[in-house]
Amino acid sequence: MAHYELSVNNKMHDADVEPETPLLWVLRDTLNLTGTKYGCGLGLCGACTVHLDRQAVRACQTPVKSVGTKKITTIEGLGAGGIHPVQQAWIDEQVPQCGYCQSGQIMQASAFLAQNPHPSIDDINAVMAGNICRCATYQRIRRAIQRTASANG
Amino acid sequence: MASENKISRRAFLVTGSAAGAALVLGFYIHREYGSHEAEGQGFRPNAWIRITPDDNITVLVEIPEMGQGPRTVDTMMLAEELEADVSKIRVEQAPVIPATYQNLSTGGSGGTQDAWGYMRKVGAQAREMLIAAAAQQWQVPKQECRAENSTVIHQPSGRHLSYGVLVETASKLPVPKVEDIPLKQPKDFKLIGKALPRVDVPDKVNGSAIFGIDVRIPEMLFAVIARCPYFGGKLQSLDASAAKSTPGVRAVFAVEPIGFLLKLDVNPNVAGGVAVVADSTWAAIQGRKALKITWDKGPNADENTVSIRKKMLAGATAEPTVVYVNQGDALQVLQKSSRRIEATYEMPFQAHATMEPMNTTVHVHRGGIEVWSPTQIGAILQEEIAALAGIPPDKVTVHMMYCGGSFGRRYQWDYAAEAWQVAREVSRPVQLLWTREDDMQRDFYRPYSYHRLAGAWDEHGNIAAWSHRIVSTPIRPVFDQPEKLTPQRVARQERGGSDLMPYGARNFRVDFVPVESAVPRAWWRSVADSFNGLAMECFVDELAHAAGKDPYEFRLRLVREDRKVPQTRQGAGDPALDTRRFREVLKLAAEKSGWGKKMPVGYGRGIACRYTFGSYIAHVAEVSVDNDGNVRVHRMVCAVDPGLAVNPDGVKAMVEGGTNYALTQVLQGEITIKDTSVEQSNFDGYQVLRMNYAPDIEVYVAPTGAEMGGMGETAVSGTAPAVANAVFAATGKRVRRLPIDPAPLAGSKA
Incomplete structure (x- = not known):
C-alpha cells in the first residue's frame, strides 16, 4: 500500500492504494468518481478514457504510480462548472x-x-475507432464532433 | 412474431406456460389506476405522477432504461394527456412494487406498446382532477375550463391557475375512473409524433447517470467470481491460500452452481465457482488471479465449433421434429419443378457484449435483502431472489438501475443470483462485478443456426414453392424443466420471422431440427429474426436472380396486390402482414437509395424488407469489395413504418443502432467453442463494429397510423441480408455464412 496525492478535476485527493492499481479503479472505488x-x-x-494533462489516456492501462503530479480530468470535471462544448454537441445531436x-x-x-x-472525417474515424459503443451511436458521435469542429470557427 | 417474442419472453418467467398471453392482457384489466398515496407532499392522483406546489412534476416510468428510451417516450405519452409543461418534469424509475406496476420487466420490443396502454390514461386522469379543482375554486362548470402547459384556464374569463396552485384542492377530489375519460385524437397531439429531447441525455453526458456498476454504498465490498470455463464442468480442487493473502482481499469461498430448485420453475443457470471478496474491484481481481483451481471439465469436454457444425449439417437433411408451417405441398412441388434452386446459410453464436458488463450489488440484512441491479426484469428478479432465499418477495427490495445496454442479456438474472450468493456470506453490501472476460465467456449466446432453403418459381416469376429447414441450438432447453420439453416447446423460439410469407408462395413450408449443445443460449436482439431474416431475404434474392429479375422489382411485383397474410402461429399477438405497408417501405427505401443507378466496379447495392416485431422496415445497403475480398459497407438506407412513432427521433436512433448492431455479426463478430468453452475473451477476439467501419445511415420514418409496432429490435433482421445481397451484386458471389469470409470473395469484382 502506498499513499498518493492526486489532482483530479482541480482538487487534490488522497488515495492509499497498491502502486499498480489502475487509475480507473482508484477513481471509481477509492474516490467514488464513477463517471x-x-x-x-x-x-x-x-x-475509461480520462485526460492526463489534457491528453486522452485509458485509465485502465494507467497504474496510479505513473500519474505523479499530472492533472487528471474526468467526465465530472470536463465542463469545469459549466458544460463543455463537446458535451453540448452530444446533447444537440442526441447521441446517447x-x-x-x-x-x-x-x-x-x-x-x-x-x-x-478541424478534423476530417477520416481523422475522426481513425481516432474514435478506439472507443466502442454497443448501442452503436457512431453516426451521431461523428455528427457531434463535426458540429463542435464547425463551432470552432 | 413480435409477440411470439414479447409474450413468450415474459410469460416463460412469469407463468412458465403458454397461458402467459392471457395474463399479460390481464394486467391492463386489473391495473389499479386510482391508488391514492397518502404520504408525502403534493398531488398524487395515481402511482405514476406527483405534482408539488412549486409546479414540479415527477413521472415514474416502469420500463427499465437500457438505452431504448422509455423514460422519454413514456413521459411524452403521459405529458400529452396531462397537458404538462415538459420542462418541469423529472423522471424516475418506478420502484419494484409489482402489485402497482406491471411493466417492470420488459422484452420483445414491447415497452412502448405496453406503455401506450396506460401512460396516456394516467396523465388524463390527473388532468381531469386538476381541471375539476380549478372549476371548484372558481365556482364554474368544469366544461368551461381546459388545461394547457401545466395551467388550467377558464375560457370565458381568461383566468388561469397553475397546477402547483391546484395541488391541495385536487388532492381532496375523488379519483375518476380512467375508463370514463376520453383520450385525445391523433390530430390533437402536441408532443406525440414530435421529437422530444431524451430526458436521460444530460445525465449521460456529464457522468452523473448511475448505472448498476456505479452503485456505491457505505461499507460496501467488491467481489468477482472465478467460474468454471467449461460448460457443464465444476470445481475439482481449490487452493485459496495465495488469494487470501492478496492485499485487500477479505474472503474467498466456493459458490455452488444453481440449476432448478423446487420453487424455481426457470433454470437460472448460475455457473458456480469461487468468490473473492475484497476492499476494491482491483483487489478482488488480483485475488482471483492468485487462486489455484483445477476444474473438472464435465461431460461436454469434447464439444467444439466443428462438432456443433457437423450436427448442424446433419440436421439439414434429418427428419424434422416440428413442422412450423405447411401450406399446400411445397416438398412435392419442389420435387416436380424444373425451375428450382437450393441454398444454405449459416450463422454462428453471438455474444451480447453490453458495454456495462454484468454486475449486481446486494445487501443481505436482518430485515431482508436489498438488490441494486442493471436488469430488464425487476419484478421477476424480486420474485426469484425471494424464492432462492426462501423469504416473501416483499422482503426483497430491488432497485432497477440504468443498464449499460442489454440487447436481451439482462433478461437473465444469473448475475444477480450470484451477487446474492456472495452477499449472504458477508455482513456488508457487496458489488459483484463480471470482468469483460467473465461477461464474454459466460454469456447466453445467440443460437447457432443453419438453414437449408429450396424454392421453385413459375414462368411468370411467381414463387411456386418455398421450403425452409431451420437447424438450431434452441433456446428453450436452457431454461425449461426437462419434463416440459415437448418437441413444440423445444422449437418455440426459433420460428420467429420465418413463418410469414410476404411474397405469396403458394406452397410454403418451414420446419425445424434441434441440435443439442452445452453452450448457453438465449434471446439476442431480434432473437430468431436475426437469422431467419437473412435466410429469407437472401433466398428471395437468389430466386429473383435465378428467375432473371431485378431483386427489387421481383419483390415489388410479388407484393403488388393489397393482401393480409395471417399469422401462422397460434396465439401470435401481432396483426397479419399487410402487403401494402410492406410495399410502401420497400418502395421508399429503393427510391431514397437511388436503386437502379449504376455503381462503380466492385460496388453493389442490396435490398431486404422485413415485417418484424410488428413494424415494417426495408434496408438498402451499398457496399464495396476490394481485391482481397474485404467488404466495406458505405451506406445504409432504411425506411421504417412503426405504425405510430411516438418519438420519431427515438425511432431513428433505434434503427441506426439496430442496423449497426447487426453489422457486427455480418462483418466480424463470432463466438467459437473449443473444449466446451468460449475461445474469445475480450474485444480483441470478439470484434465488434467500431466507428471506422460504421456506414452512413439514412433513416426515413414513415408511420402509417396503423397499430403501433415495436422498434428496439426491428432494424436487426434486414441488415445482414441487405449487405449480403449487396456483396452478391458487387461480386457475383453469394454469402453462405456470417461473418462474411473475405477469402472466397477475393478477386471477384463483378
Missing part, C-alpha cells in the same frame, strides 16, 4: 442511448478536438 467506466480492462474499448460508453467517447473527442480543431 469513468470500466469496459474491458485492456485498453480495447475506450470506456444507454450512455455507458459516452463518458469515454466525450473525453476522447474533447482531447482530440483540442489538438485538432
